[in-house]
Amino acid sequence: MNWDSFRFIDLFAGIGGIRLGFESVGGHCVFSSEFDEAACATYEANFGEHPAGDITKIDAEDIPDFDILLGGFPCQAFSIIGKKEGFANETCGTLFFDIERILKEKKPPAFMLENVRNLVAHDGGNTFKIIKEHLEALGYNVYAKVLNALDYGVPQKRERIIIVGFLNDVKFQFPLPVEAEKRKSLVDILETKVDKKYYVKDAIRVSRLSRLKDKNYPKPYISHENMAGTVTPHPYSSALRAGASANYILINDERRPTERELLRLQGFPETYKIVVPYGQIKKQTGNSVAVPMICAVAKEIIKSLKDYDEMEKKQHGTETKITRFKTTYNANLVSAKYLSERTCE
Incomplete structure (x- = not known):
């Protein structure tokens, strides 16, 4: 055939x-x-x-x-x-x-x-x-x-x-x-201008930075918090998870990924339409x-x-x-x- x-x-x-x-x-x-x-x-x-x-x-x-x-x-x-x-x-x-x-x-x-x-x-x-x-x-x-x-x-x-x-x-x-x-880096998928709604509160940012394993890690990085509370930076994202907390992964310990960035982390095309709220996109990409x-x-x-x-x-x-x-x-x-x-x- x-x-x-x-x-x-x-x-x-x-x-x-x-x-x-x-x-x-x-x-x-x-x-x-x-x-x-x-x-x-x-x-x-x-x-x-x-x-x-x-x-x-x-x-x-x-x-x-x-x-x-x-x-x-x-x-x-x-x-x-x-x-x-x-x-x-x-x-x-x-x-x-x-x-x-x-x-x-x-x-x-x-x-x-x-x-x-x-x-x-x-x-x-x-x-x-x-x-x-x-x-x-x-x-x-x-x-x-x-x-x-x-x-x-x-x-x-x-x-x-x-x-x-x-x-x-x-x-x-x-x-x-x-x-x-041929592999994309974080620089390739991160947006340059991001709405302030994606940035976490100062208290969350300070708490994350205080638990960061490597405080001199070069930017950009994505940190994730494990079940023990340890925060580890990486030049890539850990696996997206549907049921994870809102702050499970943070970019430079400052903000959450945008909807488009979440889709890019999974390799979806730029033309892919976003028609549901942030929480649903986070769940769906996870x-x-x-x-x-x-x-x-x-x-x-x-x-x-x-x-x-x-x-x-x-x-x-x-x-x-x-x-x-x-x-x-x-x-x-x-x-x-x-x-x-x-x-x-």
Whole structure:
């Protein structure tokens, strides 16, 4: 098949960070699902469609046919900061099995899942073992690796496990880190003129500076406060967190990041629309993915699928037979303007 133009579904879509990565390599979204209404408002403003709601209530047969399933399934049940309940968390922990249900029914050629780094270690590794076994039982060859967004061009240390699977015997390698000169620094993403509303009160600033581990750290820096109250400066942001306090990360211990800076820390394009209050953008970026990292993974997935098809064609003298179904989607939902800016450069 022609992997220069393929169809995907965007589950647990959030504000569309994973979607951006796969649109940049020729993908067309035919279905999206998101439960949070504020995230849906942001998604609709930027993609022209309101995601379907609770995926647990949607029958797989009602989902259009597609080539790749994408899902950043909720991580709270597995995160270090959260309670680490895993599958015991009835709200978030069992949502993986809805992914399994859809994969079993639709059998797409490939999938990509994203979650927190701690998924690998949760319950002594048993949680990830169960997930991998269930995916392999469906006939998928599964690859998994923890990647750091810092290695793919954004000034944010954000480690996430990426799980990739293929129905056929596709050979896959995760993307290498980008060259240092292609990585953005804090200087590249910080705004020069910032409204005074982002600056913290003097008492907060003095308190933070008094607990700063390195008081001579060169500016600009972003400091973050850990659970013990220690304040550490870095030339990059620590991982954005949806539920963190308002002052979890501060720029130069003076102010909070602006909405646009939060989006830039995740690699979203400058044209991305902001339609919700600050608190929601903070939550949404904290729940999102680093777009350049997903771009890099998407490139490797499509390259691997193309290489496999080419190998099959050479060996058997014909193109690989992958059943394709007629799917109707509104091409207007994917604007040329956005596609031109959502590249994996």
